[in-house]
Amino acid sequence: MDLHRISVKFYLTDPTPGSTADSDALIGVFHDWIQQSKVPGMLIDVADYSHMADGPGVMLIGDDVDYALDTTEARSGLLHVRKRGKGGLAEQLPGLFSAAISACNLLSSQQGMSFVTNEIKLTLLDRLIAPNTEATFDELGGEIKSFASTLFDGDVTIERDSQDQRCALAVRIKADQSPDLDTLQQRLSATAI
Numbered sequence: 001m002d003l004h005r006i007s008v009k010f011y012l013t014d015p016t017p018g019s020t021a022d023s024d025a026l027i028g029v030f031h032d033w034i035q036q037s038k039v040p041g042m043l044i045d046v047a048d049y050s051h052m053a054d055g056p057g058v059m060l061i062g063d064d065v066d067y068a069l070d071t072t073e074a075r076s077g078l079l080h081v082r083k084r085g086k087g088g089l090a091e092q093l094p095g096l097f098s099a100a101i102s103a104c105n106l107l108s109s110q111q112g113m114s115f116v117t118n119e120i121k122l123t124l125l126d127r128l129i130a131p132n133t134e135a136t137f138d139e140l141g142g143e144i145k146s147f148a149s150t151l152f153d154g155d156v157t158i159e160r161d162s163q164d165q166r167c168a169l170a171v172r173i174k175a176d177q178s179p180d181l182d183t184l185q186q187r188l189s190a191t192a193i
Contacts, residue, residue: 001140004085005125006092008100009070011077011116023050023058026069029110030060033067038106040099041065067103078104078115081125089124089140093147094188101185108181118152118178121161123170132162132169141171148173150191151184 027046034043042063049056054074060067062083070079080100085092107113122144124130130140137160148156152175161170179187 001088001129002086003089003092003124003126003129005081005083006085006089006096007079007081007123007125008096009077009079009121009123010100010104011075011119011121013114013116014076023048025111026058029107030058030067033060033106039067039103040095041067065099069107077121078107088143090143090147093122093144094191097151098185098188101181101188105181105185115181116178117181117184118175120173121170122173123161123168125168127168130169132160132165132167134160136169137171140169144171144173148175151175151187152179153177 027048030046033039034046037043039060042065043060044063045061047059047061050058050071054072056079057069057071057076064082064084066079066081066083068079068081070077078100080096080103082092082096082099085096104113104115108115124136124140130136141158145156145158148158154176156176157174158171159174161167161172
């Protein structure tokens with residue numbers, strides 16, 4: 001199953017929307033990322049939606065990817081969207097997660113943000129290709145769990161976020177351990193070898 005649009009969200013340890021990020025400072029940080037090519041993707045512009053309750057927050061918009069300090073679900077976090085992926089899910093997950101972890105690390109060092117690593121939301125945004133059904137979850141769940149098991153020691157569970165077929169298929173990856181971001185990045189690098 002070729003998927004083109006996938007997102008991953010790493011939640012902030014402080015889940016209150018907007019509580020840990022000054023949108024003006026974040027806009028400056030995201031502009032720096034564009035100028036310095038600090039994260040993967042062809043980056044174009046920054047948009048401030050922080051005035052919207054339960055919205056996308058501050059977004060770094062790119063041609064092929066987006067990054068945002070997303071405030072939906074009443075939980076802030078770094079959202080990374082890949083808009084032009086190629087290949088199957090198992091092929092795309094390492095690059096998607098690696099880019100998101102790099103962005104989380106930058107926000108940690110530049111803004112003092114810290115992220116939860118034992119709960120991650122993965123969303124398959126191609127609703128026609130991967131509808132939010134039990135059959136799709138059964139088909140792709142094994143690939144997601146196999147990938148997640150390379151990131152975490154110990155037990156890993158995956159569960160559908162919503163049964164509402166009008167929504168994109170979203171999966172919560174939960175682990176009983178919380179490795180730091182650098183450890184997750186190292187494990188991703190080890191699986192790429």
